[in-house]
Amino acid sequence: MKYNHLYAFALLAAMSAGCAKGPSTSSAPETAKAPVTDAAKLAEVSQKYAETITAADLSEHLHVIASDSFAGRDTGSKGQKMAAEYISSHFKEDGLAGPVKTGSNPYYQSFDLEKSQWGQGHISVGKEKYLMMKDFFVLGGSPYQTEQPADVVFVGYGIDDPKFNDYAGKDVTGKVVVVLAGEPKDASGNFIISGSDKASDWGNDYRSKRNAATEHGAKAVLIVTGTSDAEFNSLTERYKARAGRPSIGMKSTGDQATAATMFISPVVGASLLGTTMDKLFDYPEKVAAKGAPAVSTFTAAKDVKIQTERVAEPLSTENVLGFIEGTDKKDEVVVVTAHYDHVGTDSTLVGDKIYNGANDDGSGTVAVLEVAEAFAQAKKDGYGPRRSVLFMTVTGEEKGLLGSEYYSENPVFPLENTVADVNIDMIGRMDYEHEKTNDSNYIYVIGADKLSSELDQINTAMNEKYTHLKLDYTFNDENDPNRFYYRSDHYNFAKNGIPIVFYFNGVHDDYHKPGDEVEKINFESAQKVARLAFHVAWELANRDNRIVVDSNKK
Ligand SMILES: [Zn+2]
Numbered sequence: 001m002k003y004n005h006l007y008a009f010a011l012l013a014a015m016s017a018g019c020a021k022g023p024s025t026s027s028a029p030e031t032a033k034a035p036v037t038d039a040a041k042l043a044e045v046s047q048k049y050a051e052t053i054t055a056a057d058l059s060e061h062l063h064v065i066a067s068d069s070f071a072g073r074d075t076g077s078k079g080q081k082m083a084a085e086y087i088s089s090h091f092k093e094d095g096l097a098g099p100v101k102t103g104s105n106p107y108y109q110s111f112d113l114e115k116s117q118w119g120q121g122h123i124s125v126g127k128e129k130y131l132m133m134k135d136f137f138v139l140g141g142s143p144y145q146t147e148q149p150a151d152v153v154f155v156g157y158g159i160d161d162p163k164f165n166d167y168a169g170k171d172v173t174g175k176v177v178v179v180l181a182g183e184p185k186d187a188s189g190n191f192i193i194s195g196s197d198k199a200s201d202w203g204n205d206y207r208s209k210r211n212a213a214t215e216h217g218a219k220a221v222l223i224v225t226g227t228s229d230a231e232f233n234s235l236t237e238r239y240k241a242r243a244g245r246p247s248i249g250m251k252s253t254g255d256q257a258t259a260a261t262m263f264i265s266p267v268v269g270a271s272l273l274g275t276t277m278d279k280l281f282d283y284p285e286k287v288a289a290k291g292a293p294a295v296s297t298f299t300a301a302k303d304v305k306i307q308t309e310r311v312a313e314p315l316s317t318e319n320v321l322g323f324i325e326g327t328d329k330k331d332e333v334v335v336v337t338a339h340y341d342h343v344g345t346d347s348t349l350v351g352d353k354i355y356n357g358a359n360d361d362g363s364g365t366v367a368v369l370e371v372a373e374a375f376a377q378a379k380k381d382g383y384g385p386r387r388s389v390l391f392m393t394v395t396g397e398e399k400g401l402l403g404s405e406y407y408s409e410n411p412v413f414p415l416e417n418t419v420a421d422v423n424i425d426m427i428g429r430m431d432y433e434h435e436k437t438n439d440s441n442y443i444y445v446i447g448a449d450k451l452s453s454e455l456d457q458i459n460t461a462m463n464e465k466y467t468h469l470k471l472d473y474t475f476n477d478e479n480d481p482n483r484f485y486y487r488s489d490h491y492n493f494a495k496n497g498i499p500i501v502f503y504f505n506g507v508h509d510d511y512h513k514p515g516d517e518v519e520k521i522n523f524e525s526a527q528k529v530a531r532l533a534f535h536v537a538w539e540l541a542n543r544d545n546r547i548v549v550d551s552n553k554k
Pocket of ligand 1: 339360361397425426
């Protein structure tokens with residue numbers, strides 16, 4: 001930042017109101033005058049405000065919100081609240097309005113998520129009692145909050161496929177179906193469905209059996225997993241770890257969209273079917289011999305009860321919003337987002353226990369702060385945006401894009417008036433690929449052409465004119481196995497038909513590790529991407545014509 005005395009006074013005044021505001025020169029029109037609404041004139045001055053977005057300011061902000069005292073900003077935690085306070089106070093200092101009409105703080109869109117974990121859980125067969133998290137695991141939701149009787153029926157492998165249908169002639173409406181994991185083989189050892197040694201989704205993905213049971217109206221499907229307790233335990237090891245942790249999600253409606261799905265041990269399976277494990281595993285051979293579903297000799301147990309209590313508590317959290325009202329096109333809104341939550345701490349770790357999330361997504365959050373400040377300064381100088389601009393740092397991204405989902409379902413500004421979302425998530429590091437050549441002058445652009453070809457053109461044009469980054473479209477491919485297009489907050493706008501552009505630097509060491517520290521951030525490249533986001537938002541806000549939605553690509 002270049003230093004001069006006149007400027008020093010202005011700066012001091014600004015500093016008392018918040019971090020560096022950038023040059024307000026004598027050429028700035030008197031704010032009393034009507035704001036400039038000529039797109040060309042506004043384009044002329046944009047560079048001046050882009051230059052207020054600096055590596056130094058990004059660093060200053062990030063050294064605060066990614067510091068250990070913010071404890072990794074886990075959703076609902078003290079650290080997340082401290083970050084919300086920090087962001088909203090800077091929006092306020094910079095002159096942005098708080099647009100939220102409900103609640104005590106107009107900068108906060110407050111809402112409750114639900115923190116829940118498994119409580120009491122058992123399957124009882126007569127006097128036998130099998131315990132949740134030991135003898136069986138529930139995947140997803142379950143309707144057995146209290147203990148309820150269960151009408152059990154055996155349905156083979158639980159497959160409904162043209163080549164093999166266990167449900168043929170069976171009415172399982174409201175019942176609990178018990179099925180074997182895997183899929184049937186024929187006498188020669190090939191899978192009956194593929195006709196080869198290749199398993200199908202029926203064997204590989206439990207959701208296929210869940211969906212079949214759901215379609216047949218079953219209340220629950222219990223999948224006998226493994227052929228021994230030891231195998232059951234090793235197969236369910238990873239579920240055990242995850243199922244034991246509390247999860248955070250949207251408030252549950254209690255509606256059970258699918259049949260409850262449980263992995264049960266062979267002991268539980270045999271007990272439910274009134275048989276022994278040996279006889280249970282004779283069934284596959286019968287099927288192999290027949291090459292089709294076989295009749296079983298099992299007699300389902302009568303006195304079966306199930307309980308899978310989920311203990312839930314509300315977890316209050318907030319999206320943080322700063323708003324700059326437009327001038328002659330103020331009903332149309334451009335949104336600029338990042339997520340300010342991260343994953344918190346892990347007390348079981350040895351050494352560093354804090355996931356500081358400097359890059360994920362501290363870098364995007366401070367970029368939003370800087371872009372917001374630049375727009376606010378321009379507005380003060382009479383170069384306010386023609387369309388309104390909403391700056392929003394959302395919560396709950398790491399829990400499943402929850403903050404942006406909540407906004408998209410409870411928009412503060414009508415979605416139909418929302419022109420586009422510019423989303424920034426991880427822009428301060430090089431990914432493995434670029435570390436090889438130590439080339440930080442790039443950014444992955446995802447989604448810009450999916451809903452609006454104009455948005456993609458604007459992004460390319462602004463980069464050519466101002467930031468000269470290598471725009472990399474590797475992850476924009478609809479067949480990209482990483483599916484990054486679906487993995488950050490822009491997707492909750494895109495799924496509502498709103499054009500989006502997503503800036504992302506790719507995956508690197510320390511991703512979701514305690515090592516994602518501020519010391520490793522490349523602020524020069526973050527500055528460039530933040531300035532590109534600024535120029536794109538500026539153009540979207542000031543151009544005469546609102547960009548049109550002309551496609552809906554995957
Ligand atoms: Zn992220």
